[in-house]
Amino acid sequence: MKIEFSSLEESAASFILSDVSIAFANALRRAMTSEVMAFAIEDVKIYDNTSALFDEILTHRLGLIPLVTDPDNFVPRSQCSCDGTGCPRCTVTLTMSVEGPCVVMSGDLVSQDAFVQPAEDKIPIVKLEKSQKVVIEAQAYMERGIEHAKWSPVTVCGYKNYPAITHDERCDGCGLCVEVCPKDILQVKGSVIGVKDGVLELCSLCRLCELACLNSGIGNEPAIHIGMDERKFLFTVESAGALPTVGIIKHGLLFLKNHSDELHEALSEIRG
Amino acid sequence: MIPVRCFTCGKVISTVYEEYKRRRDANEDPKKILDDLGLDRYCCRRMLLTHKEIIDELNPYQ
Numbered sequence A: 001m002k003i004e005f006s007s008l009e010e011s012a013a014s015f016i017l018s019d020v021s022i023a024f025a026n027a028l029r030r031a032m033t034s035e036v037m038a039f040a041i042e043d044v045k046i047y048d049n050t051s052a053l054f055d056e057i058l059t060h061r062l063g064l065i066p067l068v069t070d071p072d073n074f075v076p077r078s079q080c081s082c083d084g085t086g087c088p089r090c091t092v093t094l095t096m097s098v099e100g101p102c103v104v105m106s107g108d109l110v111s112q113d114a115f116v117q118p119a120e121d122k123i124p125i126v127k128l129e130k131s132q133k134v135v136i137e138a139q140a141y142m143e144r145g146i147e148h149a150k151w152s153p154v155t156v157c158g159y160k161n162y163p164a165i166t167h168d169e170r171c172d173g174c175g176l177c178v179e180v181c182p183k184d185i186l187q188v189k190g191s192v193i194g195v196k197d198g199v200l201e202l203c204s205l206c207r208l209c210e211l212a213c214l215n216s217g218i219g220n221e222p223a224i225h226i227g228m229d230e231r232k233f234l235f236t237v238e239s240a241g242a243l244p245t246v247g248i249i250k251h252g253l254l255f256l257k258n259h260s261d262e263l264h265e266a267l268s269e270i271r272g
Numbered sequence B: 001m002i003p004v005r006c007f008t009c010g011k012v013i014s015t016v017y018e019e020y021k022r023r024r025d026a027n028e029d030p031k032k033i034l035d036d037l038g039l040d041r042y043c044c045r046r047m048l049l050t051h052k053e054i055i056d057e058l059n060p061y062q
Helices: A022-034 A055-063 A176-180 A208-215 A245-271 B014-025 B030-036 B042-049 B055-061
Strands: A002-008 A012-018 A038-049 A091-099 A102-105 A124-128 A133-143 A154-167 A186-189 A192-195 A224-239
Touching: A002 A245, A012 A154, A012 A245, A022 A154, A022 A224, A022 A245, A038 A055, A055 A124, A055 A133, A091 A102, A124 A133, A124 B014, A124 B055, A154 A192, A176 A186, A176 A208, A208 A224, A224 A245, B014 B030, B014 B042, B030 B042
Parallel strands: none
Antiparallel strands: A002 A012, A012 A224, A038 A133, A091 A133, A102 A124, A154 A224, A186 A192
16 A cells, blocks of 8 residues: 655645555545544533524534544543543533623633634634523534544545546547546647646546547547556545544544454454 | 535535625625635535525524
């Protein structure tokens, strides 16, 4: 397995994963979306809510706020020694007490933990008029994205095969495929077709160029061929804010490693 | 209130709504505002484009 980053920021990353099977690439994608743990608000005690929003809507909005997660210093509630009742090892309490007129922002949440904080301070929760009040106490804990999308650390997480564009000797450089390409990556080089420098990865494998080539009356087979590398994938990962993209990729890979180790052990036990 | 996240992809879009509203009311082209705010996908763009703020209409009926 080889990973080559083409861009890497806290909030978004794209990389080329090569020398792996399609099954592995998809396993990594699924691990990142639904198995990497992140903090989110789950239980809310409402002491006072005289705003125009119902309690349920208020809590739903609170749940969707991404919280910065520190997976190394907390344990998932399902594996915690407190048996799911909530303790400082697995749960973070956030409180909020606001009186209008104002717009309640995610920055108004006061977390008991210095690290687990709302990822963004400017998420509006509810607009309060004069004398309206919101007083709440919320409990947040780590869970997997498979339970609810609010616990998923990623927004966009996907891959596509690495494109391979070739042409055969029948290509006469007529340029019909250049015109139809929606990504504008083809050009006529001399008397044949070629890909512009550095834009091959933009190809969406739509095959409009093959169609245009066929329509030029070249025969039953187009002269341009859109293929793909079966062991090379272009990944895009975007973070929701709970974890940096590097952390998401790292924990996704760790999850796969731990699970394959478990499977390996189980198989060795059966074999005796 | 503007939804916290995009319904489709889950990106947090509510943070940019204030700026979007301010610039839209100043008659700026929505396409340019959305491009500036870094909303590339059409799922996130429609969240702002099609939002109708009704919290001020609900407030009197507390």
